[in-house]
Amino acid sequence: MPDNKPAVPSRRSDTTRAAILDAARERFAADGYERATIRAIARDAGIDPSMVMRYYGSKEGLFAAAVTVDLKLPDLGPLPREEVGSALVTHFLAMWEETEVLTALLRVGATSQAGAERMQGIFQDQLLPVARQVCPDPEQVPARAALTATQLLGMALARYVLRLPPAVALSRQEIVAWLAPTVQRYLTAPNP
Numbered sequence: 001m002p003d004n005k006p007a008v009p010s011r012r013s014d015t016t017r018a019a020i021l022d023a024a025r026e027r028f029a030a031d032g033y034e035r036a037t038i039r040a041i042a043r044d045a046g047i048d049p050s051m052v053m054r055y056y057g058s059k060e061g062l063f064a065a066a067v068t069v070d071l072k073l074p075d076l077g078p079l080p081r082e083e084v085g086s087a088l089v090t091h092f093l094a095m096w097e098e099t100e101v102l103t104a105l106l107r108v109g110a111t112s113q114a115g116a117e118r119m120q121g122i123f124q125d126q127l128l129p130v131a132r133q134v135c136p137d138p139e140q141v142p143a144r145a146a147l148t149a150t151q152l153l154g155m156a157l158a159r160y161v162l163r164l165p166p167a168v169a170l171s172r173q174e175i176v177a178w179l180a181p182t183v184q185r186y187l188t189a190p191n192p
Contacts, residue, residue: 013055019045020052024066033063033104060112067101067118071126076187077133084134085184089176092152096160103160106153110161123149134187147186151179 023044027036038059042049056062074091076084096102108115123145131145132138155175158167170178 016045016047016051017055019047020055020062021066024062028063028066028101028104032100033107038062057114058112060108061114063104063108064112064114064118067105069101069105069118069122071095071122073126073130075133076130081134081188082184084187085180085182086176088130088148088183088187089152089179090172092156093172093175096156102156106156106161110157131187136188137191140191144186148183151182151186155179 020041023041024036027041027044030036031040036059038049038052041062042052045052052062056065072091072095074087076087079087105115105118109119110116127145127149128141131148132141135141135144155167158164159170159175
């Protein structure tokens with residue numbers, strides 16, 4: 001008896017999604033978030049723009065799905081405890097200044113659910129383990145990591161997204177001098 005089952009749509013769907021994500025990664029890398037368009041990404045993927053919208057809902061959703069962010073966070077474990085705040089702030093500033101992907105992801109994270117979920121995943125997978133290395137109370141790791149994120153993301157928002165003139169005018173050394181003690185306290189101080 002011949003098998004008259006229709007082709008499995010999920011295979012075609014998976015192939016289309018992969019083509020869209022590949023095209024989006026290339027287009028975002030080449031043009032940046034602001035200049036990349038759904039039409040150009042769809043053209044690169046060889047599909048109709050409506051398919052991009054069907055699978056990802058918006059440019060923001062597509063960006064959140066396409067972008068892989070490795071913060072390359074330093075191993076804080078071997079550092080003297082009094083240096084972890086400075087090391088983390090210095091690292092974050094270098095990361096923000098190296099790539100516009102983080103700035104675009106912060107914008108998307110603040111304006112779309114897909115972007116917020118992507119930022120939450122980065123927090124969960126990358127910042128929590130670093131905080132776990134130095135936090136004196138394992139039960140407080142999530143809260144301390146979240147407080148650390150408020151400082152780092154707040155500065156990133158003010159300096160790289162909103163471009164507040166006083167925040168932009170600060171040198172990296174000044175930012176480290178201001179933020180490092182707070183991040184240090186959040187990560188290593190005794191329970192308040």
